[in-house]
Amino acid sequence: MDARFNLFENEIASRFAKRFAGAALVVHDSPLPKSTQELVALRVSQINGCGHCVDMHVKEAAAAGESAVRLHLVATWRESTVFTEAEQAALALAEEGTRLADASRGVSDETWALVRKHYDDDRTAALVTLVALINAANRLAVITHRKGGSYEAGMFAAAVGN
Template sequence: MEARFDLFANEIALKFAKRFAGAGLVIQQSPLPRSTQELVSLRASQINGCGHCIDMHTKEAVAAGESAVRLHLVAAWRESTVFTEAERAALALAEEGTRLGDAHHGVSDETWDRVRKHYDDDQTAALVALVALINAANRLAVIVHQKGGAYEPGMFAHALEGVEGVHGER
């Protein structure tokens, strides 16, 4: 099945994508570890069934040095021994923040306390923003049927060159 709509070929969608990328850049440049960013993005994308984002974040994680074992175990992180306590807290936040409709109170106090135990204010802000941003990205891609499989590491950043803040440009 082909994508329903090319978000990079429409002027309004492209303007939005550039601003969206700018928001993502704030998170990428934050003190939240890159590996945590990719694991959280991957887990939310798995929950939301977004093949494009699963493809992107798996390949970006590999390019950043993430191991195949850890990537294969993200979906079963609770039943795995390869994640740190901090990563477990971030993955729990990703799940609870993604499954808002499934949880009667959203993110639990227990999960929030675990996040705050492992992440400072800047990292927490980046983590919360990341969960919101990846869920929005998942919805964009799923709505237009953007499929996974063709993504190459760095491809998204390249498509959005010239965005304020990307590659030091305004």
């Protein structure tokens, strides 16, 4: 199925997309490790069923040197041995922050304590913001039917001039 609507061809949506990309660059340029950023973005996108974003984050992570094993195991990170404690805390926050309707308690105190154990204020701010941003990006792509498969590593950076 073709995309329903091109957000970049509409003036209002295009203006929003530029500001949204600017917000994403704040996270991208933060001290939160790039590998953690991609793993979190990938996991949230998997949960939300966003093929376009899964495609993007798998390819960006692979281009940045992430191993195929870790990329394949993101969906089952709790049952894997390849993620650090800090990455596990970030992935738990990503899941709990994404599944708000499924988990009435939202982000648990236990998960928050693990995040704070491993991440300072700047990294925590970037992580929380990333979870919110990727959830929003997933919704934009799913609503407009942007499909996965055609993304090439570096396309986002080229589009925002970074």
